[in-house]
Amino acid sequence: MHVSNLLLPLLTLSVTAPAAVSALHINPHHKKALSTLTTNQQAKRDGSVPSTHKNKVKRLVKKKKRGTCQVKFNATSVATEPTASSTSAEVLPTLTNNENWANATASATQTWGDNTASASASASASSTSSAGNSQSTSSWSKVEEWSGDSFFDNVNFWEWNDPTHGTVDYLNRGDAWNSGLISINANKRAVMAVDTTQVVSGGRKSIRIHGNRIYTGGLIIMDAYHMPTGCGTWPAWWSNGPNWPEGGEIDIFEGVNDFGQNQVSLHTGNGCTMPNNMNDNQVGQLTTGGYDSYNCASYATSNQGCGVRDEVTQNAYGESFNAIGGGVYATRWSKAGITVWFFPRTNIPSDITNDSPEPSGWGKPMAHFPSDNCNPYQFFYDHFNIFDTTLCGDWAGADGVWNYAGYAGQSQSCASKTGYATCADYVLNQGSAFAEAFWEVSYVKYFNSTTEV
Ligand SMILES: *[C@@H]1O[C@H](CO)[C@@H](O)[C@H](O)[C@H]1NC(C)=O
Numbered sequence: 472m473h474v475s476n477l478l479l480p481l482l483t484l485s486v487t488a489p490a491a492v493s494a495l496h497i498n499p500h501h502k503k504a505l506s507t508l509t510t511n512q513q514a515k516r517d518g519s520v521p522s523t524h525k526n527k528v529k530r531l532v533k534k535k536k537r538g539t540c541q542v543k544f545n546a547t548s549v550a551t552e553p554t555a556s557s558t559s560a561e562v563l564p565t566l567t568n569n570e571n572w573a574n575a576t577a578s579a580t581q582t583w584g585d586n587t588a589s590a591s592a593s594a595s596a597s598s599t600s601s602a603g604n605s606q607s608t609s610s611w612s613k614v615e616e617w618s619g620d621s622f623f624d625n626v627n628f629w630e631w632n633d634p635t636h637g638t639v640d641y642l643n644r645g646d647a648w649n650s651g652l653i654s655i656n657a658n659k660r661a662v663m664a665v666d667t668t669q670v671v672s673g674g675r676k677s678i679r680i681h682g683n684r685i686y687t688g689g690l691i692i693m694d695a696y697h698m699p700t701g702c703g704t705w706p707a708w709w710s711n712g713p714n715w716p717e718g719g720e721i722d723i724f725e726g727v728n729d730f731g732q733n734q735v736s737l738h739t740g741n742g743c744t745m746p747n748n749m750n751d752n753q754v755g756q757l758t759t760g761g762y763d764s765y766n767c768a769s770y771a772t773s774n775q776g777c778g779v780r781d782e783v784t785q786n787a788y789g790e791s792f793n794a795i796g797g798g799v800y801a802t803r804w805s806k807a808g809i810t811v812w813f814f815p816r817t818n819i820p821s822d823i824t825n826d827s828p829e830p831s832g833w834g835k836p837m838a839h840f841p842s843d844n845c846n847p848y849q850f851f852y853d854h855f856n857i858f859d860t861t862l863c864g865d866w867a868g869a870d871g872v873w874n875y876a877g878y879a880g881q882s883q884s885c886a887s888k889t890g891y892a893t894c895a896d897y898v899l900n901q902g903s904a905f906a907e908a909f910w911e912v913s914y915v916k917y918f919n920s921t922t923e924v
């Protein structure tokens with residue numbers, strides 16, 4: 472969840488972060504009218520069997536686990552000032568990521584196996600290649616799955632201020648179910664939507680969830696049929712460790728506004744760098760910016776980190792992703808490094824479908840961050856996954872981004888497309904424009920390996 476390098480002034484940050492901390496103890500008022508989706512919009516999300524919906528909602532509301540999310544902000548971790556290059560053609564989504572300032576873990580409500588090993592696993596030398604073993608039986612075994620009716624039982628809801636300053640009002644679990652913003656549709660997929668009430672004030676209702684599973688290494692496979700799209704949106708599927716940036720951040724599936732290309736990024740503490748031949752081993756290419764793109768360290772790069780944008784793969788992000796029924800993002804965090812593949816719906820390997828993944832046969836990945844000069848168990852640890860849809864905020868809403876076109880597959884600026892001078896005005900006044908701003912997720916699966924991790 473990186474952000475543009477249009478960082479807020481330090482003063483603003485120092486004011487904002489403590490406010491967010493105290494908000495942890497406040498139960499925000501969520502008393503506004505329910506979403507006013509049209510029947511068609513609702514049907515699209517729900518499938519054709521809305522009759523069972525209400526019972527399901529009630530059941531799941533009962534299961535709500537309050538008081539388990541102990542996320543805290545690290546208000547002392549402040550980024551440097553923005554640079555002049557931030558409005559240029561290289562609108563680098565360099566983060567500010569206040570969530571990054573989140574000294575945060577969604578505190579696990581359950582215990583999962585042995586978490587004690589592997590922190591000392593050494594980075595394997597050789598692997599700028601994505602190749603793994605070639606045996607016919609997968610060395611990865613499934614250790615957890617989020618899907619179907621219990622999908623949301625695996626997560627906590629972030630119900631406080633958006634750390635990235637979006638024009639959103641994040642709902643807690645109960646309000647999210649009761650307002651219809653989250654649901655399990657007829658195809659047993661988890662839906663996370665944005666309120667489409669035409670005019671709202673303050674922020675538009677949306678969802679941000681943090682997974683309960685804390686992991687260090689593994690293979691995480693996420694299958695989505697639909698992602699949030701459109702001007703004003705900034706959706707992301709990503710993971711984060713504690714004490715940002717020391718625990719590292721892996722942005723897997725992310726973009727803003729009308730982007731048509733995905734960008735994968737790492738943000739780390741000092742010392743993690745990428746080799747010069749990195750681009751040879753991935754489909755995407757390192758982004759270039761005002762800082763050394765091979766340096767993943769946040770503080771040294773004004774939070775740019777190392778980002779890989781994929782200009783080649785079709786249907787990997789945005790409207791074209793949705794048009795084909797999405798696909799699968801697979802992230803392998805192993806001795807070889809951190810590697811992300813995307814498979815469009817029609818090209819998902821059967822070993823993924825069969826729950827016996829064989830990354831060695833998946834071909835060149837979208838992004839591969841090798842372990843050569845970046846030990847993936849030193850710069851990354853104790854991650855939890857996050858889905859969110861924020862609106863505007865530090866990246867999508869930055870003036871230079873709202874007014875810009877010609878980047879990441881977006882041909883017209885949102886200012887020109889919407890007729891609104893600011894992202895926030897558009898978001899607050901044009902709710903009907905957010906009917907496509909929803910996630911529809913089939914599953915998230917965690918695999919582990921005793922040989923690769
Ligand atoms: C906050 O983050 C900074 C920078 O990583 C770190 O030096 C500091 O110890 C952190 N503070 C807390 C309370 O975690």
Ligand SMILES: *[C@@H]1O[C@H](CO)[C@@H](O)[C@H](O)[C@H]1NC(C)=O
Binds near residue numbers: 574575576714
């Ligand atoms: C935040 O960081 C401090 C300092 O490193 C640590 O002691 C504390 O446990 C962390 N809290 C959380 C919730 O991660």
Ligand SMILES: *[C@@H]1O[C@H](CO)[C@@H](O)[C@H](O)[C@H]1NC(C)=O
Binds near residue numbers: 589917
């Ligand atoms: C895999 O196992 C290791 C060692 O027990 C653990 O640290 C890690 O979190 C596990 N990864 C996943 C995805 O469960």
